[in-house]
Amino acid sequence: MKLKNYIITSIVLLTTFCAFAQNDMQKKADNLFNNFAFVQASNAYHDLINEGINTNYATRQLADSYAYMRNPDSAVVYYQKAVNQNSVPIEYYYNYSQALRGVKNYEASRKWMKQFKDAGGDIKEQLFLKDADFLNSIFNAKKQYFLKDIKFNSKFSDFGAYEHDGKIYFTSSRDKGDLKKHINGWDEEPFLNIYAIDKNGNDSIVTSKSRLKGKVNSVYHDGPLTITKDGKTMYFSRTDFIKNVLGRNGEGISNLKIYKASLVDGKWKNIKELPFNSNHFSNGHPALSADETKLYFASDRSGGKGGSDIYYVDINNGNYGKPQNLGSIVNTNKNERFPFINSEGALFFSSDGHPGLGLLDIYGTVSDKNDNILSVINLGTPVNSSKDDFSFFMSEDGLSGYFASNRKGGIGSDDIYAYDRIPQLNLNGTVYDSIENNPIDNASVVLLDSNNKVIAKLTTNAKGQYSINLNRDENYSVEVSKDDYINYTNSISSKSIDKNIKSITTDISMSPNAKEMEMKEVVEESITLSPIYYNYNSSKIINENIKVLDDILNTMKNLYPTMTIKIESYSDSRGSEEYNLKLSNKRANAAYNYLINNGISPNRIIENNGFGEENLINNCNNNSNCTEAEHKLNRRTQFVIVKMK
Template identity: 35%
Template structure:
């Protein structure tokens, strides 16, 4: 008994010691994660999983550590294991990160399902709204693809190269390459070397030469990246870590945030280095770009007022060089995720990278016209610019339509590479609004297929048109300009049905129910052309044969007579005023007989149809023998009408 008690005590001590060791490993992994040491945290968490740790926190942090290092395939694996623990294990933000990660491994259907779950769980999420208004985003991206040719560049290194900018005929770019011997300047986040600014000169072959550090004055032991130059090349805005004398300055969480600095070139040297007034210790400001007038500075930041992880902002640059209060570009561009790396062209086309809009993978590159943002679409550039990987930091020359962007796609030389491109066709920024709905019988509620659905604007101009599906549903695109619109439904044997809506910057999707009333039997004396809202049957000058356009109208008369087999119709044919009266009476009579013969051949009993010609005795306008009229006006008198007589 004594030995058994000693054995149990020993087992308990070992178990307690093992539990304490496991707790210490969890604490170390959590500390690495909290310190943004993701590279180390991944190893520590994976070791915990191998030892049987299956906690939601472990799976979530493993997913996040890989997600923030753009290892999306691994992130999808761990987010999937988190989701498998049950619906309560994965929160709304990780639903979205899981959806993005699934896109990068081309599991688009599964990704869309998680966006739909996010939509259901979090009403009002901008990313969910972006998806709801672009459910056919893959089709739209495919339609826009092929608008560019791309090439890799020899300036790329085995490290990270990105964020190019134009400067006096050269390009300046950010790179993690390290030319110093024995350097240990490595970031714990991803085990990559710190960033410096390099420059390269275009060669006659279209590639680059004379690659080297841009400025010993601007490059420090901190990160430097993302430059924007004035047109004369003598002022630069660039991104750098918050620091003093080459040493990091950190916030309460131990993070050295990004900031934008400005410097001017004098006598070949960069001087007058100054921090932008909206920089701060507790948030990042990065990736500057200047508009054509150089009176606006666009940038990315997570400053207070940001919707998500980072938003695109703009600040006025006053004539004295001071800067105004930054303004957020709003929810059409920004989302709860990342919008970053803006570039503004001379035409005020804003390019930016985002994982908050529907795309092909991680970050895709989008564009919009900020001159008319309210009525401009957010356009995904499509392949080959975008891919299932992260694509970002695009710049383009307004005149040559040549530019550069960065991507971490496979088959590159480093983790991020710079690619050149040529734009083959201009982007179309027409803003479209999705209009969807269903067509039903007003009396019975039955669904109506094959109904014609048309959208008109306030000027009665047709915007778009479609046919309702077998289940009565329809979907088409209208304009997103503010104003009043009308959706009209038409179907044979039904009166037109209409629904109005006002577009006031509301939902990107308009839901419409069109109710059509079935045509009832017309009373005696009714002109079927007016009752069925048909055009009259027109004839060519001096002819009595049934034209192709007339047969389309006659099909609707036939449908009515088949629906109401007791109806009797009198066909009344007419001519214009040209030629003499006797000729016109004979001609119109031939037209009436031609129309009657056509209807009988289509199966209508001859006892139900009568008719005769009236010549020029019942003109519809002023075009008599004494009036000179155009051919179009005379045409309106050469017609057949259908009057219900029983």
């Protein structure tokens, strides 16, 4: 895949190549290998093996060549031969293990990973001891991501898809250009350019005219990129090349650097190198934080955890701070690459150092309220595969995006994949004392599935708050306990909730312990009735409300046949107050009529009122810019229990 010669590894641009000794086949092969011309090197090592010249060494080098070309199917064949050699360096046990993961032979991979550790290799035991459990959890997890077709992939490498202002930007090696020198020796594909197409246009048509306008694209590697929200500044990766000068280090290697460009009259110009670059290491894959105060990137600079790591610099009025390593929760002694920060501030990246399905996998991070990263989570299938998966992007609403992969079934060496995402639903609320109305801290909250299997356990914070993620379209129950309080149990359903709604709030009232003769009554008072919601400018009972109303009917008819309630209906803030009051009364009447028509006596509904746009449950007033899903939470009818019996 194209990242094999592009990502945070040094790039040598092959011009005229002469073997130091024309008749010395091994020296020729090694020279090709050391200059990263792995396609030609693999052919040369095959020739050595066929001629019987230093075959053990040639076999190991051939295996490494295929690994660098991200071809585990071929690499595994020659690593298997290598590990059976006498006195083979132990890193070949590790390399073989990784290649086996690339062909989904996880059992054999664990065996060779253990052999690497037993031989003195630096590896965490959990990477192989708990690997079977990890894989089982990944393959059995409920899917959040669903792939869809992309029409603009080519037979070459395509990756780094990024949306901004109605356009899709991506990096591709599809255009060979006019000169043969534009072919890259690593994989013998053309060098990378950045392209831009209309998101809603004919995305199957990509020509040389789709290449980014301006000075960003050069004769060497360019991309991927990130753009500021105002659309005026671009940060992008490029081979060390500016003002028509190719930079090299002391070994003749041209590293990767990060540049920025300005949009002038529809073209990207004023290319400037960022000050924290160096000729002695690579920086690449820039990504802006949601508030644009930090620029994240990957680098193989010295002082890191190993391989390439994720770093960031602070941005302050056009000045850039000192690069900061993200630390060992994210970075490993292998390679972390392609950072991306979504609109909620979560970091996504690719790595071959964390437990994964094979080669590079894509990971997300979990942070606390102070943005400290607490853990790393593998995104699972179908985002990840046994091959390389990288360059993750998520849209502003978190419901769609792109990534790239060289998995089987694509049409090029790397292909862009689009996804739709159904995010988990967040259940949150406050546990409070039903008498004093004070929050209850350190209360135990347990979430159980429909089979009474414990899914999650946590305790409320000092403000009595809790937060749990739910899978959608499932039924749960919540159990809350605290010394000196009656245990609380209630059912929670995540079914029929619009995917645009990302969280629901359920406050829990806990009653202090009472005399045993009063206990039943106190427990009953913890029962709550769920609200129903309406479409915009409508009072019609929609299908998703029928189950809720039928549950209320069952509660009132069968569980508490003398219960009395009152109905309170509301609107969102849009429209006039007078109109919203009328609309909310229509909604109250619709709910009232449903209950009455299905057998509830009218004298059990003691009030039935609409309150217009009063009591908004969020900040979606006339001065806010809320989503339709957020407005919908205010278009509700609530059923308030007046008397249990």
